[in-house]
Amino acid sequence: MKKLLVGVLILVIFQWLGEFAAALLGINLPGQLLGMIFLLLVLSFNTSLLPWLESASSQLIRYIALLFVPVTTGAFFLAPAITGQFPKIVIILVVSTMLAQWFMGLIIKRVSNHSG
Amino acid sequence: MGDVLVTQILIPQWQLIATTSWPVLITLAGFVIGLWVYRRSGNASPFHPLMIATPLIYLFLQWIELDFERYYAGSGLVNWLLGPATVALAVPLSQQLRQLPALFRPLSIALLAGGLFATLSALLMVKLFGLDDRILLSLAAKSVTSPIAIGLVQQIGGITSLLAVATMVTGLAGIIMAQTIFRITEVEDERWQGLILGVTAHAIGTAKAFETSTRCGAFATLGMGLNGIWTSLFLPVAVVYFIN
Numbered sequence: 001m002k003k004l005l006v007g008v009l010i011l012v013i014f015q016w017l018g019e020f021a022a023a024l025l026g027i028n029l030p031g032q033l034l035g036m037i038f039l040l041l042v043l044s045f046n047t048s049l050l051p052w053l054e055s056a057s058s059q060l061i062r063y064i065a066l067l068f069v070p071v072t073t074g075a076f077f078l079a080p081a082i083t084g085q086f087p088k089i090v091i092i093l094v095v096s097t098m099l100a101q102w103f104m105g106l107i108i109k110r111v112s113n114h115s116g
Numbered sequence: 117m118g119d120v121l122v123t124q125i126l127i128p129q130w131q132l133i134a135t136t137s138w139p140v141l142i143t144l145a146g147f148v149i150g151l152w153v154y155r156r157s158g159n160a161s162p163f164h165p166l167m168i169a170t171p172l173i174y175l176f177l178q179w180i181e182l183d184f185e186r187y188y189a190g191s192g193l194v195n196w197l198l199g200p201a202t203v204a205l206a207v208p209l210s211q212q213l214r215q216l217p218a219l220f221r222p223l224s225i226a227l228l229a230g231g232l233f234a235t236l237s238a239l240l241m242v243k244l245f246g247l248d249d250r251i252l253l254s255l256a257a258k259s260v261t262s263p264i265a266i267g268l269v270q271q272i273g274g275i276t277s278l279l280a281v282a283t284m285v286t287g288l289a290g291i292i293m294a295q296t297i298f299r300i301t302e303v304e305d306e307r308w309q310g311l312i313l314g315v316t317a318h319a320i321g322t323a324k325a326f327e328t329s330t331r332c333g334a335f336a337t338l339g340m341g342l343n344g345i346w347t348s349l350f351l352p353v354a355v356v357y358f359i360n
Binding site: 008014016043044053060064088091092093099100109 | 169264
């Protein structure tokens with residue numbers, strides 16, 4: 001329990017660092033993403049924070065779908081101008097995902113043959 | 117400097133947390149029911165907790181006549197947690213990056229090209245279908261894992277609720293089609309299958325990859341995390357060319 005709370009606190013501090021840096025330097029990236037990159041950099045040089053973060057991060061990621069519940073519910077309240085376009089939107093999403101998977105497959109076939 | 121910290125970061129975050137009230141219980145109850153149905157179904161993707169929880173909550177809100185804005189504000193704590201959850205992605209990502217070196221070159225090529233293709237192909241089709249810019253900005257981050265994607269779409273001015281649905285549809289479509297695509301393109305190596313799942317179908321694809329093997333899941337984690345960073349870098353530049 002103590003580790004979980006300390007872990008969340010570390011995550012929040014890195015989020016603030018990210019938002020602070022984004023606001024101060026005028027970087028066009030979400031602050032929490034910058035915070036994630038900072039933490040990634042710290043962890044790749046020094047792993048001493050890792051034992052404190054493992055429990056908080058695995059719990060948050062495990063139940064991450066919970067965090068999308070309110071925002072996804074909002075989809076039922078979208079304006080008819082947008083919901084009317086849902087068939088087109090679904091076609092776009094399905095086709096572009098399929099093409100991207102196929103394209104990645106082709107690239108991987110090419111580049112992985114060279115390196116064995 | 118201290119000003120920026122207080123007015124732009126601490127106060128808005130505190131406001132988000134402070135609006136939390138009883139509607140957060142609706143969110144929790146909906147999710148618990150969704151999770152229960154999903155587990156009972158043997159983790160079948162059409163019964164993803166979000167697919168169950170969100171229509172139930174919608175019906176409940178209609179029934180008690182609570183408008184969406186009040187429900188959303190009342191779930192403030194849950195929305196606020198998206199920030200720390202995004203940062204938390206660094207932990208599995210750093211663990212996977214450690215074991216990478218040998219495949220660095222092919223992996224980066226596949227990742228950079230694949231991530232770019234997944235987004236640009238969607239933006240191009242939005243234009244071809246003549247949909248408006250609000251929709252374009254909302255779909256732009258659809259192959260990125262939701263916590264990152266939501267921040268990104270807020271930044272570029274899209275509709276986060278539309279993005280959330282688009283991300284879910286993308287993830288589900290990705291795992292349904294993946295096996296066929298792997299057969300057609302003859303990608304048999306589990307590591308590459310994992311990477312494709314992570315880049316094109318984010319967290320839903322990653323969960324699926326872990327069902328194949330831990331190695332497959334590890335590569336999906338990498339693909340998802342790195343594509344999140346990569347897309348965030350090129351997207352703000354790319355959308356400019358697609359907007360009228």
